[in-house]
Amino acid sequence: MDISVAGTGYVGLVTGVCLASRGHKVTCVETDRQKLAALRAGEPPIFEPGLRALMAESAANLTFTDDYAGAYKNAEVIFISVGTPERGDGYANLKYVYDAAEQIAASAESGCTVVMKSTVPMGTCEKLEKFFACHAGENVRIDVASNPEFLSQGTAVRDFLNEQRLVFGVRSASAEKVLRAVYAGFTKPVIVTDPQTAEMIKYASNNFLALKISFINEIANICELVGADVDTVSYGMGLDKRIGEKFLRAGIGYGGSCFPKDTLALHWLAKYHDYELKTVKAAIEVNENQRIRLIKKLRKYHKSVEGLRVAVLGLTFKPGTDDLREAPSVMNINILLEEGAAVTVWDPVAVPRVKAMFGDQVGYADTIERAVEGTDACLVLTEWEEIKNFDLKKFKHLMKTPLILDGRNCFDLRAAAEAGITYDSIGRKRVTPAPDGSCA
Ligand SMILES: NC(=O)c1ccc[n+]([C@@H]2O[C@H](COP(=O)([O-])OP(=O)(O)OC[C@H]3O[C@@H](n4cnc5c(N)ncnc54)[C@H](O)[C@@H]3O)[C@@H](O)[C@H]2O)c1
Missing domain, CATH: 3.40.50.720 (NAD(P)-binding Rossmann-like Domain)
Incomplete structure (x- = not known):
C-alpha cells in the first residue's frame, strides 16, 4: 500500500520503518529540517535499538520528505503521528495535529484514510472527520480512524512488530478493511471499536500504568518508614498474576513524553465533564513529590x-x-x-x-x-x-x-x-x- 506518515518522532519513524519492512511503500513527512537531513542520510535522529538497521534494510520502501503535498496527494493511508504535548493548562495541545490535518486537506486529491497514531483526547477523530468533510477538496472523501500506539521507547521496534494488541477505532467497514490491510501479517488480537473508545483505551492504559508506578512509589516511601524492603514487596506482589510484575519498580517517578502529559490530559478532560478523577489526581501528586x-x-x-x-x-x-x-x-x-x-x-x-x-x-x-x-x-x-x-x-x-x-x-x-x-x-x-x- 502507499502509506504516508506525518511526523518522524519516536512513534512516526518507528511506524514508518516497521511498515516499510513489511513491504508497504512509505513516505515519511517531517517538518524539522535537521531531522530530515539526518533521515535522508540514513541516520535516525532518535536513539532506538534496532531502528537504524531496520531503516537501512527497508530503504527501498522508504522516502523522507518535507513536501507534504506530494506525499499526501495520492496516499491510500496517512498516519498522523505528530506530538500532542501538554498545552499549559493540562489539556493536550492539538496544534500539530490540526497543522497536519490542514496540510492533508489541502493536498489529498483522492479519497484516503487518515489514521490517528498520536495520543489524542476522546472525540478528536470525530472532529477531524468533520474538519475534512468541510476542508478537503470536492469529491475527496477522507475517513478518519483511531489506531493508538502502545510502544515503549527503548523497545519501540520490537514492540511495534510484536504489539500485544491492535486497536482500530473506526466508523466504517471500509476504514476497518484499510487498517486490516495495513497490518496484514501482524498476528495480534485486533479490537475493533468506535474512535472514542479507541482513544480512551490509550488514555486509560497510560493512566493505569502511571497509577501503578505512583502506587509502588508510595509503598516504597512507607517501606522506608517501617523498615521493609520495597524490591521484595514488588517481587512478592508481582508474582500474583492479577497484579503482574511490570511497572512495579519503585524509583524517582515516571517521566518521558507520555505519562506526565496523558495523566494531566485525562484529569483535565474529566474536570471538563465535571468529574473529578481522584485516582489520577493522586498519581500526579505522588509523582511530583517523588521526583525530588x-x-x-x-x-x-x-x-x-x-x-x-x-x-x-x-x-x-x-x-x-x-x-x-x-x-x-x-x-x-x-x-x-x-x-x-x-x-x-x-x-x-x-x-x-x-x-x-x-x-x-x-x-x-x-x-x-x-x-x-x-x-x-x-x-x-x-x-x-x-x-x-x-x-x-x-x-x-x-x-x-x-x-x-x-x-x-x-x-x-x-x-x-x-x-x-x-x-x-x-x-x-x-x-x-x-x-x-x-x-x-
Ligand atoms: N514516545 C512514545 O513512547 C509514544 C508512545 C505511544 C504514543 N505516543 C504518542 O505519539 C505521538 C507522537 O509522539 P512522539 O514521541 O513520536 O513525538 P515526537 O515529538 O518525537 O515527534 C513528532 C514529530 O512530528 C514532527 N511534526 C510536527 N508537525 C508536523 C507536520 N505538520 N508534518 C510532519 N511532521 C510534523 C515534529 O518535527 C517531530 O519530529 C504523541 O501523541 C504521543 O503521545 C508516543
Whole structure:
C-alpha cells in the first residue's frame, strides 16, 4: 500500500520503518529540517535499538520528505503521528495535529484514510472527520480512524512488530478493511471499536500504568518508614498474576513524553465533564513529590547543597532512549544548580541533548569514574546497564565522600555494605559504613 506518515518522532519513524519492512511503500513527512537531513542520510535522529538497521534494510520502501503535498496527494493511508504535548493548562495541545490535518486537506486529491497514531483526547477523530468533510477538496472523501500506539521507547521496534494488541477505532467497514490491510501479517488480537473508545483505551492504559508506578512509589516511601524492603514487596506482589510484575519498580517517578502529559490530559478532560478523577489526581501528586525525593535525601546529609560537588549518573527518563522530555534529571539538575552545587553528568547517549539544554552550566564526563571523581554525592537517575554493572568499591576510592543516592535501586544492598559507602535508595534500608571505617 502507499502509506504516508506525518511526523518522524519516536512513534512516526518507528511506524514508518516497521511498515516499510513489511513491504508497504512509505513516505515519511517531517517538518524539522535537521531531522530530515539526518533521515535522508540514513541516520535516525532518535536513539532506538534496532531502528537504524531496520531503516537501512527497508530503504527501498522508504522516502523522507518535507513536501507534504506530494506525499499526501495520492496516499491510500496517512498516519498522523505528530506530538500532542501538554498545552499549559493540562489539556493536550492539538496544534500539530490540526497543522497536519490542514496540510492533508489541502493536498489529498483522492479519497484516503487518515489514521490517528498520536495520543489524542476522546472525540478528536470525530472532529477531524468533520474538519475534512468541510476542508478537503470536492469529491475527496477522507475517513478518519483511531489506531493508538502502545510502544515503549527503548523497545519501540520490537514492540511495534510484536504489539500485544491492535486497536482500530473506526466508523466504517471500509476504514476497518484499510487498517486490516495495513497490518496484514501482524498476528495480534485486533479490537475493533468506535474512535472514542479507541482513544480512551490509550488514555486509560497510560493512566493505569502511571497509577501503578505512583502506587509502588508510595509503598516504597512507607517501606522506608517501617523498615521493609520495597524490591521484595514488588517481587512478592508481582508474582500474583492479577497484579503482574511490570511497572512495579519503585524509583524517582515516571517521566518521558507520555505519562506526565496523558495523566494531566485525562484529569483535565474529566474536570471538563465535571468529574473529578481522584485516582489520577493522586498519581500526579505522588509523582511530583517523588521526583525530588533524592534532593530531599541529600538535604538530610548536607544542610546546604551550596558548594557541593555532585555527580548525576543517567539523564534519560529511562534506559534505551535518548529522550529527556520530563526526565527527572532535568528537574534535579536545575534544583542542584539553583542551590549552588557544581554538577557533573554522565549518560551513555543523552549528552548531546543535555549540552543543548545546560551548556557549560554543568560538567560532562565520558566515564562514570570521571563523573564521580572528587565529588561529595552521586545521584543515580537512570538504570543504565553501565551503571548497574559499575563496581561499587570504586565510589569509595574515587569520591571525596562516598554518598550514593540511588533513585533506581540499581545496586544490591549487601554489595553496597561491603563497599563501605553510604547508600540510600528508594524504599530500602539505608546502608552506612561501619563506624570504624571497616566494611559493614
Ligand atoms: N514516545 C512514545 O513512547 C509514544 C508512545 C505511544 C504514543 N505516543 C504518542 O505519539 C505521538 C507522537 O509522539 P512522539 O514521541 O513520536 O513525538 P515526537 O515529538 O518525537 O515527534 C513528532 C514529530 O512530528 C514532527 N511534526 C510536527 N508537525 C508536523 C507536520 N505538520 N508534518 C510532519 N511532521 C510534523 C515534529 O518535527 C517531530 O519530529 C504523541 O501523541 C504521543 O503521545 C508516543
